[in-house]
Amino acid sequence: MYKLLVVDDEKWVRQGLSLTIDWMAEGIELIGEAEDGEEALQRIQTDSPDIIITDIKMPRMDGLDLIEALRHQQKKAYVIIISGYNDFEYAQKALKYGAYDYVLKPIEETVLLEVVRRCVNDLEQDNKRHRQLKEMSGRIRESLPLARQHFLEMLLLGRIVDPLGDLEARWQALNMTLDPNCLTVLVVKIHHWGTRATREKDRSLIRLALGNIAEEIMMSWGQAAACPLDNNADTELAVLFSRGNFASGKKNDTVDAFSNGMIALVDAAQRYLGITISIGISREGNLVKVAQCFEEALNACSLSFYDGFGKVYDAARLPMREKKLQAYIGPDGSWETRLIQAMKQADNSAVNEPVEQLIEHLQAARDQSSPLDVSRGLRVLLQSVAKRWEAAHPFMKAPGIDVFNETILNRDFTLTELREQLPDALLQCAYESRGTGNHKRIVELGMHFSHQHYMEGITMNDVAEHLYLNPSYFSKVFHGEVGETYSKYLTRLRMNKAKHLLKTSTLKVYEIAEKVGYADFRHFSKTFKELEGMTPGKYRDLGI
Template identity: 25%
Template sequence: MCKIVIIDDERQVLQGMKRVIPWEELEAEWAGEAMDGEQGLELIRETQPDIVLTDIYMPVMNGLEMIEKLRHENFQGKIIILSGYSDFEYARHALRLNVHDYLSKPVTVQTIREVLQSAISKVEQENMKRYELAELEKKLMLYEPFVVKEWLKSVATGVGNLSLENMKEITSYKRKWENNKHAVIGLQIIKNAAESDARLTDSNGTRFSVQRIVHELLQEERLESEIIELHSHQIILWLHLDHSLTCEKAILHLRTFGKKMIQRMEAELDLTISVGIGTVKNHWQEIADSTEEAFYALSTQGSVALSGFSLFEFKNRGENTDGLQNRDQLIRPIQFYQQLVEAIRHSQEKAAYETIQEYIDRMQMQGVISPSLLHRLGTEIWGILSYSLYDVGIFLDEIFPEINLKKEMAVIQTPEDFKKWLMNKIEEICGNRQWNENLKHKQAVDFMIQYIHEHFSENITLNDLANQVYISRNYLSQIFKKATGVSFNQYLTQVRMEKARAMILEGKYLIYEIAEKVGFKNVPYFSTLFKKHTGLNPTELVK
């Protein structure tokens, strides 16, 4: 309901206007009256009306002076001048002050009604725009972490999105990195044959535990890093190193860190990982080269990794030490994989085909492409697609139940064979009837997971998130469990316990403070859940 104030130095006019305005019809309410500009100014400041009806000629402060002060204070309401004088100069001055209308007394009831209806309609339109803008800003704030995360991934894989470069958060990242050297450690989770055949319903839990250990080691080693997930089983650690470090010392530091990761993953999670180290770069814009080098080191040593040697470095064959410049066979497969997966995940078949064609063209420009290289690429892509599509609820073993990958790879002898094989697979995946629905589900689950990680200390409910993603509570619960392997409450508890564990090990807070920081007011209940999750009481972990 719009609030209206009336300002006029004649009592009779004030009473008459209050009487003739059709308040109910206009869905408006009287918010007060004043008899001079100074009183009017105080009344408007106090009541913040939507519409002001005012005279010009008044004692103490006239109407135009009052309006000037209001505009200086950024008053957004509509102002209608109702004056006994039809003076052109006053009217022109009023227009400069963005007055909604200028009426000369006497005025008919019909005119008052029409002018007020016009002003109220304008107020409602502007209120709606402000509301929509506020909602948009809320959404942008909510999704900003997603945007930044995707930008970091795109830069680390060489597919940077220039349209995001001027975002405040991203600008602060770039400014912070100017005085660092940079390098990538590629981390790959190695599965045995039995695990590879299973649907990894606990994959989210495994990834979270892996990242928790990485975070702890980064703190212990006092290293700054961005942790970027690629395809569930591959993680980029983009490390920001002190610029005074020589490349030799930096690599020694990275080797030590890599070995500690391998040992901790095996000891705490009974998980085998393989680690590849790229060369050190002087500028963050070169980080995609280090990413390619790190994963090239892994891909060329895959069979060795399974034999127990799990840390590899990119080595140049020539004298040049600029990484990629002397590695003819290294033509950015990580960038290719990332572009291909993103195109498929967004059901952009045309973009996927263009990505494949462009990659084949780049390979052919570099000379002869051996069948063995094509077989390796095909096998790696199939594994990456299996992990990535599993995240959106698509299982390649259901779409291709009869596939014999080794046999299909053996038939591929030329780039054209490879392109045809891969494009046929993508067409069948994107044509799967479950695809569009599962894509929406994946976006909803991604949002929920991100929200949980950012708001774990708050009282989060499934109902709250259901309202934000416009999916019913029960259906959302089913989608979330199918995607993560655990219920919403179990996942929330898991995140809280992992965050609490990290805080306890950090040693900055008392147990009751940590309980509050992860969303628990009842400390005994927190301790019970913590022991159930970790096998230890919080106090035992401190010791």
């Protein structure tokens, strides 16, 4: 069972999160609440929660500061941010700082539970990997390649902070043949997977094959050790390389020759595996600087967003920057709102205007942010657009979202391709919204009105009147889109609200009947029993 801590400066929010969700049924133990980040840190020191749900804005220490403090203290916990529409910029920063995900206010129980369940699933996967690695360490002699892979991955990701002497001892124990004082990191980003990678298993095999090809090609230049990265958003493969005795000439000449030689890997990837790749190469460092070199190689490779795929990008050829670069968070705080409004209009020029603003901002960001920060920030921004579009359609699947996910979120593109493809994807969402429109929008508005007024004893005629529609037409449209009559939908809505109150409140049954729109208590009880198979009182007693 996983442990949960709720952090919010508003007592009613904390109590709502604590009481309205059956955490035990989700395999979660609620270990307590905290009013702000400082109190949360004290609880974290003693209770070590696995999941933290926290507001982003709080007095004394807010959600961002809490995440930063957890990073400095190396506390492992999944942090879910609660964010209002006006806090999107902060939410994006929180994701950059390491937050797991964020949920918009007002908090929808189903949305929060979806995020929490993903979180629990990832925790289970982490624990499974931890158990596997623990078992692997006991068989290190029989599985030395796996031990090397794990060590290299942890080294690249900066998760090993041992002194140089300890690192060198582990390096020798794993029989690594590379020179630990002369290491270059090369990263490979796969942009287009071709036709062979239909499953994740296929992609893992392609990463492994690409690593073998890289090691074979780089033998001409020195020693290499490939490290496939199956769960990294920035790259698919890293290769550690140390140059051999051929490099007796000038160092710059050697670097240029090696960089040019890596074009052979780009060509081989296309010829033998059918994939399009870009390569980033770091400057030279030692064991202690491997994580820094990895980040540098990622930065170099991220230039492919600006300058095109299928090329080799060498950090040694890039200018050194003296001032600290800014993180990329998008054009401005209102850009997403303007874009969503333009999509709702389904007007080409209205959509193209914010897209062009984004493109111009991305071009200017090349001199203000690192290429890697631009790539990561753009990914978060586009994910946020998708969430905003889904939030704009709370009672139905967001129109065109599958196309947006497939063509934008789930693939790589250059800046030029983004300019061409983003307007089309956004307009597809807009056109589907209008095209399914009139019927789906009628249903959506009808459901929204029902959720707002179900406690007032409304009928289908009230909804139709609110929408300025003929009742029989509304009934036909609703049944056609939803698959059930409006009367059944409204009854189900009221019964769900009644069940919630029976579980979470001390109201008498007749009071609950009134709360959900039934003036006749006997009619409410009869309807409840027909749907649930028991009386409201029995339902409460059983605590279902």
